[in-house]
Amino acid sequence: MGSFSLFTIIIIAANALISYKGFNDYNFFERYKFNIGSIRRGEQIRVFSSGFLHADSQHLLFNMITLYFFADRVIYELGEINFLIVYIGGLVMGSLLSFYFHKNEYQYSAVGASGAVMGVIYSAILIDPMMQINFIIPGFVFGIGYLLYSIYGMKKRVGNIGHDAHFGGAVGGYLITLILKPSLFETELLMVGLLGIPIVVLFILHKIGKV
Template identity: 35%
Template sequence: MSVTLILIAANVVISLAALFAIPQLFNKGMMIPYRVVRENTWYELISSGFIHAGIGHLFLNMFVLFFFGMVLERSIGQGHFFTLYFSGLIVSSLPSLYRHKDNPEFATVGASGAVESVLFGFILLFPLDPIYIMFIPIGIPAIIFGVLFLVYSVWASKREGRVNHEAHIAGAIWGFLYLIVFVPNTIDHFLSVFGLI
């Protein structure tokens, strides 16, 4: 069975349970850096990625994971895809963990960091494939979308808000790095798309 579909099912079941059935699951599963470093609740780097702030948050992450995850999983194999996703969860949590380790008020949830790892893994392998965004009638080449997304995320991370843009940036960078370091021939494939080799 597809790893992507298993991850989506796990996210949906755990998130809905935390939101509507077992509120203590939400509180125990979210990542609170202050708690992680003082109580050694390191599991939160993973558990927080299976809990979402609401239905819209869950839907958006799973929508992106479905469309880009299915393709990437077939391209790099289930083992690499599984490892990319879970390592993306951990790596994307590290900036928030470091920045907010002394702030007892900060908490974060959501699979966004891992999903960005998947999305940017896709962008690296298929840089010229079009990505469509609501209200824009034409496809944007994936590589251009990726650059615009990162520029926006860096800008937005400097403003206060509820979205964890640091996790998006770290997850995106990890998506590139994981494929370059661990998936054979990634650089050659990328260059060949542009006719450079």
């Protein structure tokens, strides 16, 4: 894993340029970050623009390095245009799930490409469930475990982390990949089912009022 396609370069460059603009321009950062009150007043651009802003250089670097290591697997299987669809879909789904869970918290704000990156990660894992994470953990185990932890994080408000955006991004990557590569229902049906378990768990917990 880990190579640069033109689309990966464009995405990383866009994140770097917009994030550094935000680091040095408080008004720009405030204008385009994810904020429930502003979105409810009609500033829907924040659903998208917030995915290119980061809290600091470490936040930016972590997300872009992670993207670098998973992007090529998705590009190889789905192509560059579809990779872009997965990335943007994960970004938007992450923001929408955050909006859904925080819709009455008018001061709630967030930034970062984590939803988009999680969409790419979950897409890569769905395509290659046995890929090694940190050279040890099978991809499908990491994917299921991470989303179950995200549910716990959403429920307990663990850390200053947008667990709902991570979860929404993964859901976006999961669904879009299945739409773009329906043959996975034949070649990886068991893994499609296993990787869908956390999504079902979240739905059930939300229906019974536990999340």
